[in-house]
Amino acid sequence: MNDFIDALGGLFDFSVTADLLGYPFVQQALLAAAALGLVSGCLAPLVVARKMSFAVHGTAELAFTGAAAALLVGASVGAGALAGAVVAALLLGLLGQRGSERDSVIGAILSFGLGVGVLLLWLNPGRTANKFSLLVGQIVGVNSSDVVLLTTSAAAVLVVFVVVYRPLLFASVDPEVAAARAVPVRVLTPLFAVLVGIATALGVYTVGALLVLALMVTPGAAAARVTGSPVLATLLSVLFAEVAVLGGIVLSLAPGAPVSAFVTIISFLIYLVCRVVGARRLARASREPAAA
Numbered sequence: 058m059n060d061f062i063d064a065l066g067g068l069f070d071f072s073v074t075a076d077l078l079g080y081p082f083v084q085q086a087l088l089a090a091a092a093l094g095l096v097s098g099c100l101a102p103l104v105v106a107r108k109m110s111f112a113v114h115g116t117a118e119l120a121f122t123g124a125a126a127a128l129l130v131g132a133s134v135g136a137g138a139l140a141g142a143v144v145a146a147l148l149l150g151l152l153g154q155r156g157s158e159r160d161s162v163i164g165a166i167l168s169f170g171l172g173v174g175v176l177l178l179w180l181n182p183g184r185t186a187n188k189f190s191l192l193v194g195q196i197v198g199v200n201s202s203d204v205v206l207l208t209t210s211a212a213a214v215l216v217v218f219v220v221v222y223r224p225l226l227f228a229s230v231d232p233e234v235a236a237a238r239a240v241p242v243r244v245l246t247p248l249f250a251v252l253v254g255i256a257t258a259l260g261v262y263t264v265g266a267l268l269v270l271a272l273m274v275t276p277g278a279a280a281a282r283v284t285g286s287p288v289l290a291t292l293l294s295v296l297f298a299e300v301a302v303l304g305g306i307v308l309s310l311a312p313g314a315p316v317s318a319f320v321t322i323i324s325f326l327i328y329l330v331c332r333v334v335g336a337r338r339l340a341r342a343s344r345e346p347a348a349a
Contacts, residue, residue, distance in 0.1 A: 074311045078307075085201060086122060086263065089207045091299065091302075091338055093210065096259060097272040097302075099291055101273055112163050118166070118170035120141045120258040121261065122262050123141020128178075135258070149250050174238070256273065260272055263317075276295075277323040280297065282335035283338070
């Protein structure tokens with residue numbers, strides 16, 4: 058009980074937080090997290106619209122596998138996570154073209170990735186903390202070269218996303234009509250899966266493979282509760298993702314707790330607030346025609 062009280066007190070020790078914010082590794086983690094929040098916030102509304110939440114989870118497992126393989130051979134964890142996520146995204150995009158078989162394909166890839174990742178961690182004789190961080194995230198391991206990799210990857214994803222946004226939105230909202238209008242739906246599906254895979258891999262460093270859904274899905278789901286405008290939903294999703302990931306890092310500093318715990322809590326609280334706001338808007342809208 059005393060340990061719990063001490064940990065709770067450390068959570069609100071703002072002097073410790075202020076001191077830690079001056080360290081380069083914390084600043085680098087915040088920069089990487091800001092890039093992650095921007096990318097995940099942009100993609101999340103379309104992830105929700107295309108019903109790809111389960112696919113994100115499957116992609117995260119392969120990103121975890123790639124990171125575990127990189128950790129085993131002494132390579133860059135970020136590069137390994139990116140490679141695993143891209144492979145997963147291509148497999149999901151190519152094998153899951155048919156909606157009827159998409160869930161089964163994702164389930165097969167997810168279980169395979171998690172199983173191989175666990176085996177690779179078992180084979181690794183390194184520190185347990187490094188292994189654990191792949192699952193739940195940490196900020197200590199983010200160095201300057203990692204920041205360059207993360208920000209470069211994020212910029213590449215955003216550039217491609219901006220270029221294909223209009224046809225991608227059309228294909229997400231009404232894929233049958235989009236295909237009839239000669240929109241390359243079969244190309245956009247694996248392409249978007251790759252973008253999601255790269256963004257998911259970026260979250261392995263800070264949020265971890267198990268809880269990256271808090272940034273890749275929840276902000277988009279929250280934004281969809283309060284607006285029907287695709288542009289406004291994207292802006293709100295970016296705002297929610299940035300608040301969750303940056304706020305999660307800041308809150309985790311003083312107690313030294315896993316970042317992902319605070320990121321997921323903040324993200325879920327935002328989602329709950331948006332559900333309440335959305336429900337009130339619907340109730341008010343339903344009363345107005347009756348009053349008229």
